[in-house]
Every structure is written in structure tokens, then in C-alpha cells.
Amino acid sequence: MSAIDAARExxxxxxxxxxxxxxxxxxxxxxxxxxxxxxxxxxVFAIIAYFVVRRMDAAGQWDAKLWEPFTRHDVWVxxxxxxxxxxxxxxxxxxxxxxxxxxxxxxxxxxxxxxxxWVSGAVVEFFRAIPVLLLIFFIQAGPxxxxxxxxxxxxxxxxxxxxxVGLILYNGSVLAEVFRAxxxxxxxxQSEAAYSLGLRKGGVMRLILLPQAVTAxxxxxxSQLVILLKDSALGWIISYPDLLNAAFRQVGANFGNPxxxxxxxxxxxxxxxxxxxxxxxxxxxxxxxxxxxxxxTVAAPLQPGDPAAPI
Amino acid sequence: MGTDIYQLxxxxxxxxxxPDILMSFWATIRLTLVSAVFALILGTVLAAMRVSxxxxxxxxxxxxxxxxxxxxxxxxxxxxxxxxxxxxxxxISEEPSVNGYxxxxxxxxxxxAAFVCEALRSGxxxxxxxQSEAARSIGLTFFQTLRTVVxxxxxxxxxxxxxxxxIALTKNTTIVIVAGYWEASAQMKQMFDEVAATPAIFIxxxxxxxxxxxxxxxxxxxxxxxxxxxx
Numbered sequence: 001m002s003a004i005d006a007a008r009e010x011x012x013x014x015x016x017x018x019x020x021x022x023x024x025x026x027x028x029x030x031x032x033x034x035x036x037x038x039x040x041x042x043x044v045f046a047i048i049a050y051f052v053v054r055r056m057d058a059a060g061q062w063d064a065k066l067w068e069p070f071t072r073h074d075v076w077v078x079x080x081x082x083x084x085x086x087x088x089x090x091x092x093x094x095x096x097x098x099x100x101x102x103x104x105x106x107x108x109x110x111x112x113x114x115x116x117x118w119v120s121g122a123v124v125e126f127f128r129a130i131p132v133l134l135l136i137f138f139i140q141a142g143p144x145x146x147x148x149x150x151x152x153x154x155x156x157x158x159x160x161x162x163x164x165v166g167l168i169l170y171n172g173s174v175l176a177e178v179f180r181a182x183x184x185x186x187x188x189x190q191s192e193a194a195y196s197l198g199l200r201k202g203g204v205m206r207l208i209l210l211p212q213a214v215t216a217x218x219x220x221x222x223s224q225l226v227i228l229l230k231d232s233a234l235g236w237i238i239s240y241p242d243l244l245n246a247a248f249r250q251v252g253a254n255f256g257n258p259x260x261x262x263x264x265x266x267x268x269x270x271x272x273x274x275x276x277x278x279x280x281x282x283x284x285x286x287x288x289x290x291x292x293x294x295x296x297t298v299a300a301p302l303q304p305g306d307p308a309a310p311i
Numbered sequence: 312m313g314t315d316i317y318q319l320x321x322x323x324x325x326x327x328x329x330p331d332i333l334m335s336f337w338a339t340i341r342l343t344l345v346s347a348v349f350a351l352i353l354g355t356v357l358a359a360m361r362v363s364x365x366x367x368x369x370x371x372x373x374x375x376x377x378x379x380x381x382x383x384x385x386x387x388x389x390x391x392x393x394x395x396x397x398x399x400x401x402x403i404s405e406e407p408s409v410n411g412y413x414x415x416x417x418x419x420x421x422x423x424a425a426f427v428c429e430a431l432r433s434g435x436x437x438x439x440x441x442q443s444e445a446a447r448s449i450g451l452t453f454f455q456t457l458r459t460v461v462x463x464x465x466x467x468x469x470x471x472x473x474x475x476x477x478i479a480l481t482k483n484t485t486i487v488i489v490a491g492y493w494e495a496s497a498q499m500k501q502m503f504d505e506v507a508a509t510p511a512i513f514i515x516x517x518x519x520x521x522x523x524x525x526x527x528x529x530x531x532x533x534x535x536x537x538x539x540x541x542x
Contacts, residue, residue, distance in 0.1 A: 131482040141508030233383030273381035
């Protein structure tokens with residue numbers, strides 16, 4: 001069984017009753033045991049929470065004046081919202097770019113020409129095997145060196161471009177694998193039927209395979225976009241003015257409250273990403289109900305050597 | 312000008328800085344392996360919580376996973392270095408580099424444990440409920456069912472996801488640069504500043520990571536296929 005099937009399995013087996021693969025419906029003794037376990041775990045959580053709160057209290061982190069900046073209108077309008085805009089802007093540009101990159105190289109890997117297949121495969125595998133951060137560093141600093149070597153005047157690369165291109169190359173490569181898996185998930189009978197009706201290669205792809213594949217890959221694409229949005233925080237390292245830089249570095253430095261700032265920024269990222277994840281789940285549920293595709297939903301993208309990639 | 316162009320692909324800096332580069336990749340490997348072990352332990356505990364019959368434990372596990380899966384790793388690592396260390400004054404060691412190392416390991420562990428938990432949980436979910444129903448009906452106890460029926464099947468299903476997690480972890484160690492710990496990405500940045508940002512240096516580091524990630528991927532892919540449960 002392939003990794004895709006492995007990740008897909010639980011959805012087919014959604015259970016309606018309380019019993020799971022591990023436990024039967026609890027009887028009277030099990031219910032008492034579960035209640036005791038509930039009590040003990042509540043106690044343990046309370047103890048952990050107590051120590052966290054105590055520790056922060058000892059460092060004076062509950063002081064109202066550290067949290068007060070986040071209730072101020074001018075802080076939000078002048079610092080945090082521009083930062084949020086920076087994150088959303090670079091993510092949106094990178095998302096569109098990654099989608100285009102993914103379609104081009106995903107279809108390239110399915111091409112009938114060996115050369116296209118080979119080149120697309122090499123590009124996709126290369127960008128998936130190396131860290132995004134190395135890419136971003138090189139995109140920012142590399143072109144200047146190359147320009148000087150060719151006797152041209154170097155143009156500084158804006159941090160926005162470095163982050164966006166780095167995210168496009170990595171996430172685009174992952175999406176290329178999603179597209180490939182999506183096309184492959186359409187049963188072969190579909191394209192055979194289309195060919196037998198007299199459609200040519202382009203027509204089969206455009207009219208039969210792509211429309212069904214896109215429906216099947218929608219959840220995987222949205223989950224990859226969540227990852228892209230999260231990775232845009234790498235902009236911090238090259239001082240791109242994103243949400244992290246604005247709300248954590250600027251607010252944290254100006255008001256001397258790095259810990260509260262970190263908690264507020266984390267909460268903002270979590271809310272944005274959870275909203276996107278709910279969108280992905282909703283799309284998947286809708287997809288499972290609809291009969292617009294004969295392809296099964298494509299799960300997480302693949303890594304070199306096959307495994308499904310969650311990050 | 313000719314020499315300038317040659318300089319772009321000149322591997323000499325890679326050789327000159329060779330020992331430093333190897334040490335930086337050794338730091339990457341050390342971070343990866345140690346964080347992987349801790350993340351596996353914490354992730355297993357969290358997965359046990361998320362499949363437990365106790366709603367409170369399940370809620371705790373869900374809260375953890377949703378929090379750390381949706382927070383950027385950059386922020387988690389910054390939180391460890393600036394928050395835990397500088398603000399709350401948590402010191403693991405007096406030696407700054409040892410302290411930096413363990414803070415980085417804590418950050419990587421906290422973040423990746425959420426993903427390990429989800430991989431393991433989905434592994435348990437791949438096992439058909441009919442399997443444990445059958446086990447119970449022939450009289451196996453809870454732990455016998457777990458040990459002889461459910462877990463052997465679940466472990467096989469999670470080989471592939473755990474492998475790709477290890478690859479992701481290897482690549483994510485580069486972000487440790489924000490916590491001030493020195494590894495491969497910091498070494499590359501330093502060479503960009505000291506020598507020049509040449510393609511040769513970038514390709515050298517990229518190859519270094521490919522040497523780490525590609526065999527891992529192939530190994531886990533092979534193992535997953537070999538151990539796959541035939542259904």
C-alpha cells in the first residue's frame with residue numbers, strides 16, 4: 001500500500017459510534033476508570049499551568065503595562081497591521097507563483113518527452129531536498145555576485161523578492177508533486193475513454209484530467225498554502241517587514257515585552273492558519289460528497305523516496 | 312573579467328573552509344538526531360493522549376497540536392532563545408554554546424512533536440476497527456490487542472510519514488540560526504559575507520543537504536514498501 005493510501009485510509013473509515021479501534025464502548029468499570037483518569041489528568045494540567053503562570057509571574061510578565069500596547073489603536077494601525085499586510089502580501093504572491101510553478105513542473109514530469117520529464121524531475125527533487133532558508137540567502141546575495149562577475153552594476157534584491165522567490169521554488173516543487181499525484185489519481189479509464197472518443201493529448205488533459213484532478217487536489221493545495229504562510233515567517237531572518245518582525249521585533253523592542261508579544265503573534269498566526277485549515281477540511285468534505293470527480297482525494301504531498309510530507 | 316566569471320564556480324572556498332563546513336554539518340546532524348529522538352518521545356505521549364478514552368487528555372493533546380502546528384518554527388525558536396532564556400532566565404548550562412544548543416533542541420522538539428503526534432495518530436486510525444473487534448472477540452485483553460494486533464499494523468503505516476518528518480526536521484534545523492546557534496546555514500551566510508555569495512558555495516551546501524535528505528527519503532521509502540501491510 002502506498003503512502004497516499006495510508007494517509008487517505010482514515011477518512012474512509014470515519015466511525016459513527018463512540019468505540020474506536022482501541023476501545024470498546026465503556027462499561028460501568030471502564031467508566032469509573034475513565035473518570036479517575038480524567039480527574040488525574042485535569043490535576044496534572046492544572047499543575048503544569050500553575051508552574052508556567054508562576055514562572056512568568058516571577059519574571060514580571062503579567063504586568064499590565066507589558067500587555068497594554070496590544071490594546072492600543074496606534075500600535076495596531078501603525079505597526080501590527082502593516083506587518084500583517086506584509087505577511088499576507090508575500091504569501092499571496094508566493095502562493096500564485098507556486099501554483100504556476102507547480103502546474104508547469106507537475107505536468108512536465110508527466111510529459112511524454114523524456115527530456116522534459118527528466119529536467120522537471122531534477123528541478124523538483126532539487127528544490128524539495130534543500131532548506132528554504134539556504135535558497136532565500138542565495139536569492140538575496142547571489143545575483144549581486146553574478147552581476148559583478150559579468151561586469152554589470154549589481155541591483156540590490158529586496159527582501160520581499162527573496163522571500164517570495166524562495167517560497168515559490170520550494171512550495172512550487174511540492175505542489176508539482178501534488179499536481180502529478182492528482183492527475184495520476186484520475187482512473188485510467190477516464191483518459192482511455194477520452195482517447196477513444198478521438199480527443200488528442202491536450203484535449204484529454206484540459207477537458208478530462210485537469211478538471212477532475214483539481215477537485216481531488218484542492219485540500220492538499222490549501223494545506224500547502226498554510227505551510228507557505230507559516231514559512232513566510234522566515235522573512236524575519238532577512239529583515240522582511242512581516243507580521244513577526246512588526247509585532248514581535250518592533251513592538252517587543254519598543255515596549256520591552258518580547259514574551260507577551262510572542263504570545264500575541266503566535267495567536268494571530270494560529271487563527272489565520274486554523275481558518276485556512278478549516279477551509280481545506282470543508283473543501284475535502286464537499287469533495288467527498290460531490291460526484292464531479294472520479295479521482296479519490298489526494299492526500300499530503302510526497303517527499304523524495306515516496307513518504308507523505310506533512311511539513 | 313574572465314577570472315571573475317571563473318570565480319562564480321570556483322570550488323576553492325569550499326575546500327579552504329572545508330573543516331568549518333564539515334563541523335557545521337556535524338552540528339546540523341547532531342541537532343537533527345537529538346531533536347528527532349525527543350520529538351519521537353514527546354510525540355508518542357501526545358498521540359497516546361489524543362487517542363485516549365479521556366476527553367480531557369484528548370483536548371489537551373489537540374490544543375498542543377493545533378498550537379504548535381500552526382505557529383511558525385521561527386517564532387517557536389525565537390520564543391526559546393528570547394523568551395525562555397533571556398526573559399524567564401531558564402538556563403540549561405552556563406556555557407553559552409551548550410545552552411544555545413539545548414534551547415534549539417527544545418524548540419525543534421516542541422515544534423516537531425506536534426507533527427509526530429499527528430503521524431502516529433493517523434497510523435492508529437489506519438487500522439480497521441474490525442481488527443480489534445476480532446481480537447477482543449477471541450478474548451484478548453486491551454494490552455494484548457494493542458501489542459499483538461493494533462500497534463504492529465499502525466507502526467508499519469507510520470514509517471513513511473515519520474521518514475518525511477525526519478527529512479523536514481533536517482531541513483528545519485537551518486532555522487536555528489534565529490536562536491543564535493551555529494550550524495550549516497549560519498556557516499553558509501558567513502561564507503557569503505566573507506568570500507562572496509557565489510553559486511559554487513550555494514551548490515556546495517545544497518549538495519550537503521541532499522546527501523543528508525535524499526538517502527533518508529530512499530531508505531524510509533524502501534522500508535515502508537517492504538513493511539507495508541497488505542490489505
